[in-house]
Amino acid sequence: MTSILVRNGLVITSTGIYQIDVRIEDGLIMEIGRGLPASGVEEVIEARGHYVLPGIVDEHVHMREPGLEYKDDFEHGSKAAVKGGVTTVIEHPNTIPPVDTPSRLREKAEILKPKAYVDFALTGVLHDGNTHLFEDILAEGAVGFKVFMGPTTGNIPPPSDSSLYEILSKSAKYNTRIMFHAEDHALVVYFTEKARKLGENPILHRDARPPVTEVYSIAKIATIAKYTGGKPHIVHVSSIDALEAVLNARKLGVDITAETCPHYLVLGEEDYSKYGSLVKVNPPIRGGIHREKLLEAVAKGYFDAIGSDHAPHTPEEKSKSIWEASAGFAGVQTMLPLMLDLAIRGYIPLTNIPKLLSENPAKLFKLWPFKGSILPGASGDLVIVDPNTEFVITPEWLEYKYKISPFIGWRLKGRVKHVVLRGSIVVRDGELTGVKTGVWLKPITK
Numbered sequence: 001m002t003s004i005l006v007r008n009g010l011v012i013t014s015t016g017i018y019q020i021d022v023r024i025e026d027g028l029i030m031e032i033g034r035g036l037p038a039s040g041v042e043e044v045i046e047a048r049g050h051y052v053l054p055g056i057v058d059e060h061v062h063m064r065e066p067g068l069e070y071k072d073d074f075e076h077g078s079k080a081a082v083k084g085g086v087t088t089v090i091e092h093p094n095t096i097p098p099v100d101t102p103s104r105l106r107e108k109a110e111i112l113k114p115k116a117y118v119d120f121a122l123t124g125v126l127h128d129g130n131t132h133l134f135e136d137i138l139a140e141g142a143v144g145f146k147v148f149m150g151p152t153t154g155n156i157p158p159p160s161d162s163s164l165y166e167i168l169s170k171s172a173k174y175n176t177r178i179m180f181h182a183e184d185h186a187l188v189v190y191f192t193e194k195a196r197k198l199g200e201n202p203i204l205h206r207d208a209r210p211p212v213t214e215v216y217s218i219a220k221i222a223t224i225a226k227y228t229g230g231k232p233h234i235v236h237v238s239s240i241d242a243l244e245a246v247l248n249a250r251k252l253g254v255d256i257t258a259e260t261c262p263h264y265l266v267l268g269e270e271d272y273s274k275y276g277s278l279v280k281v282n283p284p285i286r287g288g289i290h291r292e293k294l295l296e297a298v299a300k301g302y303f304d305a306i307g308s309d310h311a312p313h314t315p316e317e318k319s320k321s322i323w324e325a326s327a328g329f330a331g332v333q334t335m336l337p338l339m340l341d342l343a344i345r346g347y348i349p350l351t352n353i354p355k356l357l358s359e360n361p362a363k364l365f366k367l368w369p370f371k372g373s374i375l376p377g378a379s380g381d382l383v384i385v386d387p388n389t390e391f392v393i394t395p396e397w398l399e400y401k402y403k404i405s406p407f408i409g410w411r412l413k414g415r416v417k418h419v420v421l422r423g424s425i426v427v428r429d430g431e432l433t434g435v436k437t438g439v440w441l442k443p444i445t446k
């Protein structure tokens with residue numbers, strides 16, 4: 001029997017901010033209310049003046065196991081997650097081998113389980129060769145699927161139009177969200193060839209994948225979703241044009257949702273000269289109005305979710321020339337701190353943090369209300385944040401295998417103080433205290 005009481009904190013939920021106590025018993029949230037008694041409780045966390053958030057559900061991580069452990073591994077990645085306030089991760093399938101059969105899904109879970117500092121859920125990948133396995137992968141415990149429409153790490157080929165139709169038809173039939181990496185393959189190849197001829201300035205990566213590649217891909221996905229009733233989730237939306245394409249489709253009745261990532265909200269084209277290949281990511285960091293408009297869209301609630309797109313590579317891979325370097329960078333540990341900083345500085349409402357980083361990801365991928373909520377009966381996962389402290393991101397704080405991040409040296413408002421996972425304090429006063437007790441989460445089906 002373990003029990004903790006988090007007392008007098010400001011509980012932030014998607015619907016409001018309440019000064020209220022939360023009692024967790026045997027891993028579950030038992031009671032929420034004012035002035036809950038401390039008698040019989042093993043530990044009281046005094047949270048006056050602090051924010052209390054639901055544990056963060058990062059719907060977009062590439063933790064590299066199996067097959068790519070030389071880049072990073074689940075032990076480091078899940079440790080980093082928990083230190084950044086993430087208590088559940090949804091792992092993406094572009095590993096080696098890719099997660100494209102039921103047995104590969106099961107094997108991946110077995111590999112991750114003994115290394116997990118956080119709870120995790122798995123996605124499968126769909127391509128021309130395995131759409132017939134949709135049901136079997138689902139039955140094995142996938143919470144959703146990923147489809148790559150354009151080239152990126154893993155080089156998983158885009159589906160044919162008929163496979164896309166098949167995938168979205170099954171998405172409708174089984175009420176399953178499909179995450180799309182929406183950059184049109186042929187257009188990316190065309191623009192990359194053109195950009196490469198112009199030299200090796202890192203900013204050319206932006207021109208190799210202009211917004212039209214995203215818009216064109218989303219238009220295709222949305223068209224087929226309209227006729228099948230499928231449920232696409234466009235991940236890592238990087239341009240305002242792409243968001244508009246999503247919102248236009250929604251107006252036509254398509255059940256389409258969208259995610260963006262912190263890096264599109266805090267980095268801009270000036271960062272190519274500052275960081276070089278380190279900020280190479282697909283889709284690219286853009287210039288002009290995109291960052292400002294995307295931030296505005298997050299504030300207004302046009303996005304459904306924020307994910308980190310945590311995508312670690314080695315220092316060697318990230319220091320090559322822009323065309324040779326790998327795309328993506330680690331981000332699971334800095335997602336919540338960056339978003340908290342934006343909220344505390346007034347760019348986005350605080351209530352959007354639990355909504356976009358916790359509740360909605362859990363809802364989209366069938367983990368809600370067990371994950372992503374502060375409700376009686378839910379998993380006892382909380383993040384306690386001191387909003388009045390500033391902290392600087394240092395390599396020593398980062399738990400990644402390779403301590404590289406564009407955000408090293410950034411000073412942020414708000415500090416993740418304590419993290420609670422299923423009733424256990426896994427981060428205490430900023431220090432990791434948790435052990436590898438993470439579990440594999442299968443979808444909640446009603």
Ligand code: DOR
Pocket residue numbers: 062094152153181280281282283311312327328329
């Ligand atoms: O830059 C990226 N890196 N974008 C992706 O979509 C995948 C990711 C990775 O896995 O490296």
Ligand code: ZN
Pocket residue numbers: 152180181235236282283
């Ligand atoms: Zn992607």
